[in-house]
Amino acid sequence: MKIVFVSNYINHHQIPFCEAMTEKLGPAGDFVFIQTEKIEEERTSMGWKDETPAYVMKAYESEKVHEECLKKIMDADCALIGWTTDMSLVMPRLKKGALTLRISERLYKKSQLYAYNPRGLIAKYKEHTAFRKGPVYLMCAGAYVASDYGIFSAYPGKKFKWGYFPELKEYGNEDPAELKSKPGEPVKVLWAGRFIDWKHAENALLVAGKFKSEGIPFHMDIIGTGEMEEELKQIVAAKRLIENVTFTGPMEPSKVREYMEKADIFISTSDRQEGWGAVINEAMNSSCCMIVPAEAGAVPYMIENGYNGYVFRSDDTDELLSCAMQAARYPDIRKKMGQRAYETVRYTWNAQNAADRMVQLIGILSEAWGIADDECGVPSREVPAQTVIPWEDGPCSREEVRDESVVTEAALKFNKSEDEY
Structure with a gap:
């Protein structure tokens, strides 16, 4: 299984997941992270490092590397597409109709009122809603993502919970x-x-x-x-x-x-x-x-x-x-x-579990669409078969569209009283 992850840049919040994917898929280049821009100076001033693990390709380095990255994306069994401004790497695969998982934080961080700009809605339709019937899914990196994307009817019934997975430190017998x-x-x-x-x-x-x-x-x-x-x-x-x-x-x-x-x-x-x-x-x-x-x-x-x-x-x-x-x-x-x-x-919320579930989810979706191993993620069916997602919560579990106020109130609900401790 060949999986490619495209995003603006790699950082210490993504590296543990990428390393878990590399370990799971093997060292033969079956997992590649494609970085589309240089890390921001503001981030490096905070102590972030501009790291380049072996599985990272930097699409911005040259036209040749950019072309090599595009080929990796087109040939992958599944592409994970995070935030990037370089849509020339993304749109060809979407138009090809190949299995793709979009990874997104919430869009309207200041207010959902910004969603109703006509020009913005047209842009969101072209980038997201237009592919609602194909093998394109949304991995929601945050509990408010589904609500934002629901405004323009993108990815109906095709949303899953996701997030960021920094390094997991286990303490063994230590408390x-x-x-x-x-x-x-x-x-x-x-x-x-x-x-x-x-x-x-x-x-x-x-x-x-x-x-x-x-x-x-x-x-x-x-x-x-x-x-x-x-x-x-x-x-x-x-x-x-x-x-x-x-x-x-x-x-x-x-x-x-x-x-x-x-x-x-x-x-x-x-x-x-x-x-x-x-x-x-x-x-x-x-x-x-x-x-x-x-x-x-x-x-x-x-x-x-x-x-x-x-x-x-x-x-x-x-x-x-x-x-x-x-x-x-x-x-x-x-x-x-x-x-x-x-x-x-x-x-639950760690990189190894996320990688295990991600590979399993891609297998489930590939089977539902009738995607063969050598077809670069292109389905043989126009409509997917019914799928059963085995997780009720955590990474890769199904996400539903709820009003953002409902999400907030649910988060505020006090689940345990003091005497239950």
Whole structure:
């Protein structure tokens, strides 16, 4: 089985999945990642590396390489198409009618009202809806993707859950909770991300202020850099939080993980513009008690409010503070939530499981369309046979179109009471 993955660039959030695919399909070049542009300077300043594993081809390097990439895409049994502006690599396969899985975060990150621009709707029809009857499917990298694509009737009954899969760290016989604070020690709180408006790091400082006013011993580390850095530091000074809050600056992802492993509580404060939020995977893997916004794409898929984390509305700071106080005051509950968060990543939302399911899903869809091994993903049937997808949740399980407000409210539903712990 030959599978090609096309996206703007490879990063540390995609490498574990790609390596799992390479291992599963063998070293004979049966998996290729095609990078269509250089990594952004802003990302490298955050500690991201411009990595080039052996399975990566860079289509932008030369016209010859671009042609070689196009041939790989056309000859593949299945193409995974992520975000890219180079549609010259994508449209030929779509027009050929070959098996293709589109991978997308939500489209309308500021508001779905942007969907109703006539010119935009025409463009979406040409790129997506026009292929609704063919072997083209949508892998939803976030719980709000299906709602966005449902606006222009794309991929009806052909959507699956997907996401990002950072490195899975397994601790063997070690208990990751042993790295957390001990009874009587200050609560360790962590926030990590870019200092930009829609990440709302200022709301994490509201939590710091609340803890201080309530007399809760704590220390908060804030990892990152960005345009709002001076403003955030001024808030810390004004609230007299200098002894409680440390700005670490940017650092490599592996170093961020070390901070996560020691943190009791991880806070994400992004609004709806957070298409997924890979730091959520990483902090869950590190057994943190999660306090996360319902509007981040990863949250409705990975977090059950009150079971393996706390969920709040991104624009409701009272909810945020309530969740934070709950986590700070009840260390036993906090620890159990962290353990369950770790198990969610260890057993379901990880790269190996995603790769296993992806290969199985491609096999199921190929069989449904009557695609032979040597046909480069081209079906022998005009209509697919009925398929049974064996997973009820997690990567590659079916996704349905729901109004975005319904998705948010479902994520906010409190699933466990304190006495169930």
